Amino acid sequence: MPVRKSRPRSVPALALGLLGMLLLASCAGDSEGIPDGEPDLSVINASFETLAGEDVRIPFGLVDSDNVPRTDADVEVYLRTIEGEVLSGPHEPEFHSPDDTGTPTGVYVASLPSADPGTHEVVVVDGDEWGMAAVQIVDAEDSQAPAPGDDAIPVETPTFDDDLGIEQISTLGEPTTMHETSLDEVLEQGRPAMVLFATPAYCQTAVCGPAVESLEEIHLSRDWGDVEFLHLEIFTDDGQTVAPWVEEWNLPTEPWLFAVDSDGVVIDRMDGPLIPSEMEAMAERLAEDGPDEI
Numbered sequence: 001m002p003v004r005k006s007r008p009r010s011v012p013a014l015a016l017g018l019l020g021m022l023l024l025a026s027c028a029g030d031s032e033g034i035p036d037g038e039p040d041l042s043v044i045n046a047s048f049e050t051l052a053g054e055d056v057r058i059p060f061g062l063v064d065s066d067n068v069p070r071t072d073a074d075v076e077v078y079l080r081t082i083e084g085e086v087l088s089g090p091h092e093p094e095f096h097s098p099d100d101t102g103t104p105t106g107v108y109v110a111s112l113p114s115a116d117p118g119t120h121e122v123v124v125v126d127g128d129e130w131g132m133a134a135v136q137i138v139d140a141e142d143s144q145a146p147a148p149g150d151d152a153i154p155v156e157t158p159t160f161d162d163d164l165g166i167e168q169i170s171t172l173g174e175p176t177t178m179h180e181t182s183l184d185e186v187l188e189q190g191r192p193a194m195v196l197f198a199t200p201a202y203c204q205t206a207v208c209g210p211a212v213e214s215l216e217e218i219h220l221s222r223d224w225g226d227v228e229f230l231h232l233e234i235f236t237d238d239g240q241t242v243a244p245w246v247e248e249w250n251l252p253t254e255p256w257l258f259a260v261d262s263d264g265v266v267i268d269r270m271d272g273p274l275i276p277s278e279m280e281a282m283a284e285r286l287a288e289d290g291p292d293e294i
Contacts, residue, residue, distance in 0.1 A: 041131030102210030171201030
């Protein structure tokens with residue numbers, strides 16, 4: 001079993017909302033396919049941390065100069081260095097509506113065949129308009145949150161039978177079915193798990209509620225065999241005290257979703273706006289023979 005690398009235990013503030021991750025520059029485009037002049041669009045980096053390697057996922061929002069969301073546009077995406085050298089592109093992202101993501105702008109997801117570590121620019125072009133955002137791409141071993149290949153961290157978490165004294169086992173209102181078993185017990189039993197850290201009531205990004213609801217729908221839609229589904233709140237109270245399971249997993253923002261296999265190893269993860277189809281695909285990776293429809 002892979003050995004989990006050590007990580008700092010300090011947890012930054014959880015108030016890095018979608019708009020809070022906006023990092024724009026005003027340099028002129030100087031690459032073929034990227035218009036010249038000042039940026040016309042605001043590109044919103046929707047992920048806290050992007051991992052280097054293959055099949056790199058870049059989620060982003062897009063708004064125009066009047067702060068109006070640019071939804072479902074036929075845009076192209078480039079990845080380039082901060083010096084302006086194009087590394088890859090154009091790529092055609094897939095747009096996911098506000099109803100799917102819980103964001104006011106909707107979310108585009110670009111899939112890059114590969115990306116190396118470093119600070120890069122994601123450039124989005126819509127006709128003769130363009131914008132860009134900085135994105136920090138890191139190796140898995142340098143990731144702040146657990147990354148694929150890391151051991152999942154066994155920690156006691158609230159259940160229907162033992163809420164561990166927290167104020168609400170779920171701030172969604174009506175608790176979901178994802179509070180049956182503590183995370184440490186699931187790992188000890190050698191069961192795969194979908195583990196969602198999210199707080200619908202105190203979320204700074206407005207996407208936690210939809211993420212919890214989507215994972216619950218996925219959980220109830222099929223027979224997933226041994227796969228356990230867990231929803232863990234971020235706070236133990238009314239949004240003031242970070243829960244110990246969040247500190248142990250060293251999560252800097254919310255929400256986060258992890259797929260953990262039967263060996264207790266993280267095999268996939270997502271943060272920020274969570275797309276239902278991508279969440280379901282993560283769960284399917286964990287199912288032994290693929291789930292059957294109920």
